Amino acid sequence: MFYREPLQADLPDSLWAHSAAPAPLTPCLEGQHTSRIVVIGGGFTGLSTALHLAEEGAEVTLLEANDIGFGGSGRNVGLANAGLWTKPDDIEAVLGKPLAQRLYTALSKAPDLVYSLIERFGIQCEATRNGTLHLGHSRAGLRDLEERTRQLQQRGAPVELLSAAKTAEMTGSKAYHGAIFDPRAGTIQPLGYARGLATAALSLGARIFTRSPVTGLERASDGWVVSTPSGAIHAEKVVLATNAYSTDLWKSMDQTFTPLHFFQFATAPLDTDVLKQILPGNQGCWDTRDVMTSLRLDQSGRLILGSVGRFAGDTSSFLQNWASSHLRALFPDHYPRIVGNADGALWRYGWTGKIAYSDDHLPHLHLLAPDLITVIGYSGRGIGPGSVMGKAIADHLLGAPIEEMPLPVTDLRKMPFRHLLGEYYCRGSDLYHLYQRIFRL
Template identity: 45%
Template structure:
């Protein structure tokens, strides 16, 4: 996208074409205007259109341009924070709502994939959270305890069993979550868009919203191409890729850069020894490593960092070392594609629900877990607008935006710190 092979890398090369869309010209009236064509916006559009609401999606770039088209493709259940920490943050009632919603999030994703025949390499065989050392194993043991108390199908494997599932002896154990899996993330976004259009939604790409003004019950939106929209509701679904409109959303998120490197399709003799059930995986390090296979058998390896300026060479060199340490049989496999983007982080790793103005709502801050939360929260916003739930029944509390403290310094620290860590001789 934008003639930049490092924006979406492998996913742009292997995803089915996006549905045909156009720049918005002229004026349109609609029930709901959705700003942003990522998972949240597209899920909301699909669910609203299925309830016979007229919907217009306005995307400044292309479908899946932000994190929805750049992530590693792990369809995880829940959030980064442990269940008990989430309930301590949100309270027992809302905490349990979020745990129920997002615990079933992967099922929602895979059901939508099946219902709408979305070609996105969906592989619902679970995920593996891999333990580094005894500390990592203790962390996973506590995660297992908390999730099993809620009835979740998660199971901690010892080093021997983990090695059989991973194809590597690098870890002291792994937590298998049978609810989860992997997808081709850009293909999923494009498939959601196609399904939303099929249900009656209109999607306009390369249409940046440049102004918003309320007049009575209506909102009037101006766009970069000279078009305009009049809507009763607005969903702001721009998350980490928020720009000039509603800048308070950008101000409360700290951007964490994340990159991925992908090999060529591996030969069958190597694939027999690696991730035999095609689970996606990541480890317990603070600067984590993620890895998975795509449908063609490419190894996709990722971590924190930006592939720009000096960081590109540093992270590439780290990738070569990390790949060889996890899978010695792949130490000579070259990387053929690379890409990176930004993750929107909140102060407590919990997403935020905002009513930015009357009939203007937003959920953002997925902290690196956007696929099932984005899909689920998009559905929830549609339910709110349809009157199927009330504000009091939302799974997240309505909160005011709060600028993240020392945001610029923290973002610089993540970029520079990940490069410094990856430049070391250790396995960070």
Template identity: 40%
Template sequence: MSNTTLKYENLWHSLVADKVKFSAIDQDQICDVCIVGAGFTGLSAAIHLAEQGKSVVLLEAHHIAYGGSGRNVGLVNAGTWNKPDFMVDILGKEMGESLISALGEAPALVFSLIHKYQIDAQQMQVGTLHMAHSEKGIPELEDRYEQLTRRGVNVELLKGAEIEEYSGSKQIPAALLDHRAGTVNPYAYATGLAKAAATLGVKVYEKSPVSSVNCLKKGEWEISVLQHKIKAEKVIIATNAYAEGDLESYRQSVYSGGYYQVASKPLTDDAGKTVLPYKQGSWDTRMVLSSIRLDKENRLVLGSMGFAHNKPAWYLKSWADRIQQHYFPQLGKKVEWEYSWCGRIGFTDNHTPKIIEPAEGLIAAIGYNGRGITTGTMIGKLFADYFTADTPPEIPIPFFSSIDASKCNYRQGKSLFIETGFTLYHLGQCLKVIR
């Protein structure tokens, strides 16, 4: 195991030289739409509203992409965690197929925004690999392949020499290559969206926590932030699993789980060039999945479910060593781990997002289940269209009329249960009890 000091620091931030900064709100405002939360959902909604001529105030309690948007793996995935047929089973054929289609097109929306606004998101539009961690994982991929190809999706099931070529590992017997997808530096993507929003006239404020949101009368909302008031016709709550203060009640709709990542120093030798040579981001079929990707400087970035801030560095490094040496033994035992960071995922019981519309003119989205880049960008656009179109579009996501109606039962117990399970599973990997 390497003796390199592991920094508890977000790698994605270090790879963005031109960090965007906005001031805190310093005066009262009047706007068409006020958005709370400057992650993928809020930023996408702000851009699409501004493109349609609406005046927008965007409020962030901390800094741009403070929450899951700046901390995640950076996989620009198509679809949800659920298999397509299961989505139809739980949502019905019409809504299920509509959501499958919308999320299938979401990566293209992400990359189109990057192109349109010339964002340096460190993007690699080369697809993603869902990899079988052993022979036991192959049926899972075969089932997904059948369901996706039945719907005309451009995916390939790789096996044999082909998967070794793509992954750089002899331990992976099969993988599903999704050509719609890719990777980004999520923080770079989010800060690029913020710059684009500002150029479109969106008033963006950081370090501006909202203390209350109240309806004064139909079509008039008052948002209190610091010592100031914002009057808006409509409000979007885009805080997902990071809602705070007066808005923390929205988190009752999900239970939280952590996701941590560990990044190496750049792989510079010939062995390093064999790892994911075509730069696809990937994740495996383990019970508690591992994500595997490279950053723009060829660091190996590994991730899995669970929180990192409550675990010692030796634990995280031991886990990373175990995953690296299992999949990529050609790198030897001298990989140096440099960064570690963690984010929070909002889970729903059926791994499907929720829309909460407690009153006319107020709407919120929550529960992206680890698919925030594409889901958030898509929902942000849908919300913009929902508030501006003469005939609002149908949003293929379950709507709830109140927080109570969308409430996740036993959420704290579920969070504790899964975190305990993740910790024990990873400890088993470190001890080589679990393969």
């Protein structure tokens, strides 16, 4: 029932795969082709790049190794947020004030771009824009939210710090000390959004080939040759938009981030009277824990709970038990009805995906070679930033100076011991979940 890493290029059996609108029909690349621009990767960044290029009449071809949204985009929590996880002052400490302000300004408008694309192209993705809640799980977490609120409001963000009582009213849980409410944000069905971007790009003239993994990327005298098992494309420019699912296609680009896994479980649709108590405003949530937990509803009233970790062997049962225990701690008064509504099987779907976690928690823009560009390292926040960076890449390829992009160009920087760090975070999150179960924190 629950997802394991597939042996073939099939989408995980997630709630999103179950409920998303159908993907557009796309062929496998066969034979020899030419295209002005080739985009590698069918997630949010690649699809946004292809769509915005096609909208301006540019000849663009997108190659996806599996299916549209197969990677982190189609397994996302589905929170269309403004900004990054990182506090604005911390971004300034890394980039300096002028560059940080440019990035902050661009990403503060990310939900506007996401929801405008959804509206313009009629994308069926359960789009809801009722805001999000950043939940303070402890007194220390609340202090973090207070400082974050101060920094955001100082920059003009319309966020509000909620009391514990107001947070309980909006979530149905008394477990939190307060929350930041951000009215700019919302939730979407992420796989539906990815498929909708693909459909829109096709309608504008882009070409999309799926089940077409890139096996070779070679510099030619007048561009690039992008090879797949059954074909090749000669292109002037190439965009690598593979993020956490990057391989060693280009000089160990995958060595620049730590691979993290995030899992999610979803219930059956909850009863109407329970939905009046749990997240009645249908906001998407995440908390201030070191090992973050996410919480949201889908359009059918399924409760979706997620955290850091991955399924492997018996880990699925362990994580299901943790999720059940955590749900009971959050909603002790409603839990019996949630379980009773489940007909004996509380969790109907479970899936996991990879996150590209950068050491400074910021995405990075790289010019890998002449006419070869990439953005990598969203650290789990891919919907808004991926959409924004895709458009920015398209604007640059169409002539906008690279200095106007939201991110500065940096060199690839290998992250040492990345796989060890990934295992450390994975095992550490398991211990954290065990600790939570024992002490019900």
